[in-house]
Amino acid sequence: MARRLHKQRYLLDFALSSLWRRKGKNLALLGVYSLLVFVLASVLFFTQALKREAALVLAASPELIVQKLAAGRHDLIPAAYAERLREIRGVSRVSGRLWGYYYDARVRANYTVMAPEEVAVPEQAVLVGAGIARGRHLSRGSTLTFQGYDGTPRAFQVRGVLSPESELLTADLVLMAAADVRRLFGLAEGLYTDLTVAVNNPREVATVAAKIQELLPDTRPILRDEIRRTYEAAFDWRAGILLSVFSGALLAFLIFAWDKAAGLSAEERREIGILKAMGWETGEVLQLKFWEGAVVSLTAFFMGTLAAYLHVFVAAAPLLAPVLQGWSVLYPRFRLTPFIGLFEVAILFFFTVVPYTAATIVPTWRAAGLEPDQVMRS
Amino acid sequence: MLMSPAILALLGGGGLTAGLLCTAAAAGVPLLRHFDLADGSERQLRLERRTSLISTLVAHGAAFELVGLFLFLSTADRLHPFFVGAMCAAGTLNAHPWGYPALLARLAVSILAGVWLIVHYTDCQGYDYPLLKLKYALLLPMAGLSLAAAFAQARYHLGLAPEVITSCCGALFSAGAPTVAASLAALPRRPLGLAWGAALLVLLGSGLSLIRRGRGGYLFAAAALGAFPVSLAAFISFLSLYFYELPTHHCPFCVLQGEYGYVGYPLFLALLTGVVAGVGVGVLMPFRHRESLAATLPRLQARLAALSLSGYGLFAGLCLHRVWVSALRL
Structure with missing residues (x-):
């Protein structure tokens, strides 16, 4: 067990240094990925917080x-x-x-x-x-x-x-x-x-x-319950519409991620060729690529989530408020109670990490399958 | 359809996961038909390379299925305020005819996905792909079930209408109602309690025998598989009453709510772990004498047995603790 853990740690080390060697490409991917997580997370957090406020307000109504x-x-x-x-x-x-x-x-x-x-x-x-x-x-x-x-x-x-x-x-x-x-x-x-x-x-x-x-x-x-249901449905509907609109951006991001994973540079091909020539197996190269993907995914996920938290709960969601919360001449100034549940994180995970992983598996496998002689010939 | 972010995530995630598994199953068919380690042709080389792609696709798909099952349950629970008469996931699932089939299909895929991950892990321990045919044979029903689950889930979510008046746990799980759930709730407590205790004792005995002496794998797997429905029936029939401290409330879904500390999630996760690890032991039994696995498989089976015992132990421990501290006395 300890040996396996050590192996994974070395692979992670190698993956980090490999990502850093191509920092231009990876930072661009990380930036776009984080932005996508930020937008989707902002919609989710803001809707959830508004629903909680509505429920709290209605608790005191007849x-x-x-x-x-x-x-x-x-x-x-x-x-x-x-x-x-x-x-x-x-x-x-x-x-x-x-x-x-x-x-x-x-x-x-x-x-x-x-x-x-x-x-x-x-x-x-x-x-x-x-x-x-x-x-x-x-x-x-x-x-x-x-x-x-x-x-x-x-x-x-x-x-x-x-x-x-x-x-x-x-x-x-x-x-x-x-x-x-x-x-x-x-x-x-x-x-x-x-x-x-x-x-x-x-x-x-x-x-x-x-x-x-x-x-x-x-x-x-x-009934108070009817009003609560109406609020829940209205906020869910607004969030759903926004997420549907952003699904176009999600699709564009997936194509971008696919392209980044599929378009190997000469340097990356050489690196994989050298690893294979040194005795690495396809499975190990795949593990390395998995760690690279996991590092990018998790970093983007945390950065996007943190930025969304600050946007919604500290800055009062200036980018989304006009669309999601409604408008009025005498609009109240209020601060949303900060709250992020596991449920929202799981939804966000399904919206971002699952499609990203699905989009990059095949190109990653193709990259891992490169043989040293193929690389040398090219 | 309710335009909820959770539903959109489940629809997209379910479709993608089914897509991953179906792609893997389609890519696995040539392996089932032509894979021959003794063959040195180019086709064989291509097939060997393809194994890593399929494994990666299925490993991710299986992991997403497992997470998706709990997200599905959690979503059903959170949608209950939209339906008149619904108090928990029981009512939301009942609000459309495809609700319970979707849940059962997702549960079946999750169990199969867990077993597949065990078979895959074991296969990677041998140098000659010892479980390759089993692995890809299992993949076909798994992909089919995953597609069926995604379809059932889509029909359910797309067909949900907030104006539907539904029945919830109070009616569905009450002893007099003409439903399967009601029959489970009406099962006599004492005989069922004895059956549950006996099932856990058999599981423990056969598990300890497998861990210490390496014997009784099939018995253990059968006990683990049998303990799953017995534990669920026991929960619905009498264990749930202690959680709710109500002698008439048999719902297996209300425990997923914050009011009960979300205890349903660890309970059902433990039960799922118990059955998956236990069935995994049985599925691996025919391969104990394969040369490439002879050294690792018994150790792995012992670990799986311990995991299964821990799962059932956690489930039983949480339930018995509740029986102990509950204000309800039957």
């Missing part, structure tokens, strides 16, 4: 939301509906939410205006998200004016800016008292934007949703 529909569109829901929902067995709490969108022509962005359940906001005062505070240069004590549904301007005093840690959720959020929301949007008493329903047993949420649909056919129950 597990079941009920909206009223009118002509297939979202409509305001009467408070009486809440009473009927409370009669369903398994429902522990039903509460009405008041929220809406307000278009601010000054920054050309939509705000989400909401009456919070947990925080008490005094009338004629607001709490604003960090995105709005940046866009409108607001701070505690500033005045923010909204135009009501009837055209009347309504002034609110900014009582505070929501913490930047929650920016992913609150960048475009304005929190105000329920009475102010009603006055701003002209909502009558007894009407809510939608209802949130809490269910005692999380496994019964789907059953409760089915009962709601039966009891109130003009409503639409939305």
Whole structure:
């Protein structure tokens, strides 16, 4: 065993020195290979991180939301509906939410205006998200004016800016008292934007949703799991499309790798001829070539992965963010939680190392099969 | 089809691996027909040269198959949120009729690939290609199976539709359901526990005999092959209950989830190692008296037996540890 290990170590030594002797060619290959790994890894890491953020955000959202529909569109829901929902067995709490969108022509962005359940906001005062505070240069004590549904301007005093840690959720959020929301949007008493329903047993949420649909056919129950599934599918789809687009680049790289492995220089042919003349067998030359390929593959894999990690988790993925994460005027500033799983590494391995290895086996074997007399004659 | 990076990687990787193995099998047919070490013709020389190409192709293909099996399982597990009713890989695989055939085909290819790697390694120890014909004969069903696995996997992944409502482990592995899995879950615990214990004891006895005295190779291989389905049945029937601490949950896939510390991966990897190394011992038995292998083969078989025992030992150890520490008492 020790002898075999020593032999492999010597082969690895020889492979490294052989790679270094042809550093121009090998550095070019390494550069292109690393770039490919970097692009694919960036897509994978970024998508995975966005999915994790979405899952974390959704963990705090209501597990079941009920909206009223009118002509297939979202409509305001009467408070009486809440009473009927409370009669369903398994429902522990039903509460009405008041929220809406307000278009601010000054920054050309939509705000989400909401009456919070947990925080008490005094009338004629607001709490604003960090995105709005940046866009409108607001701070505690500033005045923010909204135009009501009837055209009347309504002034609110900014009582505070929501913490930047929650920016992913609150960048475009304005929190105000329920009475102010009603006055701003002209909502009558007894009407809510939608209802949130809490269910005692999380496994019964789907059953409760089915009962709601039966009891109130003009409503639409939305499950938190459904929203999570939609996010997962959307991010996976975006990543899948990008990877499909990059498969052209992968193919080009494989042709490049094949060409590099097949096009032996006179010096390489001479080297193999000399090794064979000295008594090396084809299997040993193949092992040497395997080590050369492994060194290039692993180095490119690690370099590309590391660069992708820095790109996504340190630099916030400037090259991919516009395509993968979506866009908005008041886009939140947020930092993705660094995370790389074995699963992502295995996918990356299947995308890069497997095709590279498959593309270079035959040319490598041809190179290893060269005989000394062939080399001398040529 | 779900446009997931994992699915794209599996589709591409599966196709490439099947391509490698089929190319190797096609290149191996002339070797099966014409290889003759006593022949000094140019054709024979060409065939001898070709062996190194085929070995390299298959060694890589086999390694990719083994990694691919676990990636396939892991992907099935991670896709479960897309299907209403699915809680783990059991539900995702059930979401399309080609799901379970794809898994079984991949499992069969992986076992065959492992055995092939053992035969290849042994062949390299002899100076006269002693296992060459066996090696290339094994390659044909392996390539066919690999192609079938890639096809089944492609049908499965391309046919997956998120709106499908599927049944998961709670229904598939519940004792009353009309499925094979449910029949396994319904197997009586005590007799099956005794059968599992007996299978492991026979394996241990024959393994120790092979390691110490070099005898009982066929018995050991048969015991290793037999212990595989018995261990799986025991896991589904009663061992799984201790992992979940639920007297009615028999799923073999939920243990792949983070909630259970991903313990399913070492469990099934150990089981796969046990069966592959054990079957490898049996496949090599007819060649014990070949002159070129006489010195190395018994030692190699002893090492394989030890590896197989370690695999089954790890599986049994992890399960028994769980039985010991579990809050569930049956």
